[in-house]
Amino acid sequence: MNCPVCRQPMIVLELDQVEIDHCTTCGGIWLDAGELELLLGDSVEKDGFLASFEADAAGGEKHRRCPICSKKMEKVVCGAEKRVRIDRCRRNDGIWLDEGELEEIVTLSSLGRHNRVLDLLKDMFAKKAQ
């Protein structure tokens, strides 16, 4: 699968038994449909957070194309303050997160304390930096 931003082939990483596609060039992450739910795990906050996803009519950022179906993705904002803006395939193939956005999501959604994903991400990027 190629990165929707730089069109380079992405590598597959295993994060808490979920396979994610990661672009080492721009640091973005592609999650197939359902993988974010898996990463966020079991918690009460997860449902509230996932319910906060809302199409962002304002737009502004450049639209990316879905790496699976090649159609333009829609901008979606999420979190209590709608601060994180991500790209989502309109056919629900998955979501695209720019570098740091997955960490932001985990932090903003108050899932950090229940969740191993943040630690795993830190590990992952620490390894990359070495």
Ligand SMILES: [Zn+2]
């Ligand atoms: Zn990239």
Ligand SMILES: [Zn+2]
């Ligand atoms: Zn798609």
